[in-house]
Amino acid sequence: MTEWFTLVLVFSILKYWTSASNIDGPDRIRETLKILQNTVDDLTDSALISKQRNEYLELKLSENRDELKQLKIQYDRNIHELEARVRELEVAAMNRDRQVITLKQEKEEDREYIHKVEQRLARLEKKHELTFENAYQLRNTSTNLAWEDMRSPYDDSTERDQKRLLTPPSTTHGAVAFYAYMSTILPSPSAQHVLVFDVVKTNTGNAYHPTTGVFMVPESGVYVFTWTYRIGGDHDHSIQLMINTEDCGSLYLHAMSGTEMEGTGIVVTHVNAGDDVYVRTHASYQVGTSHYIQSNTYGRSSFAGWKLF
Structure with missing residues (x-):
């Protein structure tokens, strides 16, 4: 271009x-x-x-x-x-x-x-x-x-001798001690229910019976008895220590809602050979339904005793 x-x-x-x-x-x-x-x-x-x-x-x-x-x-x-x-x-x-x-x-x-x-x-x-x-x-x-x-015939010597014959012989002369606890929960026990502590850890003298929860005194003397029980939230119970038919001690617990409570009672008393010692719910105190007594690895309900002299 x-x-x-x-x-x-x-x-x-x-x-x-x-x-x-x-x-x-x-x-x-x-x-x-x-x-x-x-x-x-x-x-x-x-x-x-x-x-x-x-x-x-x-x-x-x-x-x-x-x-x-x-x-x-x-x-x-x-x-x-x-x-x-x-x-x-x-x-x-x-x-x-x-x-x-x-x-x-x-x-x-x-x-x-x-x-x-x-x-x-x-x-x-x-x-x-x-x-x-x-x-x-x-x-x-x-x-x-x-x-x-x-x-009525409790003071009769014949009856007492027969009761002694029913008591198992002591394995260690002069030494008497026991400790047992409940293996599981006890749901809604009513009045006068005998508590059975079925797991026996100590039973020197073979005087405690885990099938009935009763300690049959093998030798007269002064003994220490202690019982512990545990309840859940918003539950209450009154537990008695009984010697034959006599109330020798009681413990009342009332756990607030959302909590648990554990209490221990102790009695020091003289008992005679052949006496029955056990723990039961109070005869005249009524509790509501589903008021259980707890016992597990986090807190045991237990029963123990030993001879002082």
Whole structure:
């Protein structure tokens, strides 16, 4: 394009120069040629500047094109990653929904199972309570009958000798001591229930009977007896230490709601060989239902005694 423009310009100059030579002469031609030469130089410079600018613009365009191409590649990559992430989240959401449904089903099954277990536990507790009630009633009945038989002739030497014959022989002459505790909870004992401490840890003299909870004095003398019991929150009990039919000591506990309480009673007294010493619920103090006596590894309900002299 620049060459064509130059050629046209040259022809124009020649035409002008030819017509001018016929009019003004050589000076006028030289002046005109000089003007034309300057014009050509300006046009050449302008053409060069335009060319350089075009080359610069083409270079920038090429760079921008490459940059846009890289941006497009990065954009496509980001779109692909986002789509993959969306698919992962959709799969995770579906799995979570399945898990929620499964957990709801398992929760419902657990609720039904717990309900069945609670019903079974209630039946077992009722059965266990009835068993305890029957056992204690049977033992209390037999014990009361035996005491009634012993009340009037208790000072009779023949009766006392017979009772001594029923007492197991002492394994260590002169030494008498025992300690036992309950192995489990005692639910809702009624009045005059003899407490049975079935786990025997010490029984020097073999005078304590874990099946009945009664200590049969093997030798007359001064003894120390101590009993401990534990109750749950909002429960109360009064427990007596009995020697035959005589109340020799009592201990009352009332635990506030949300707490547990444990108390210990101690009696020092003289007893005779053949006397029965035991612990029972108070004869005249009535407690509410489900007022249990607790005993476990965190606190034992226990009964102990030993001969001082």
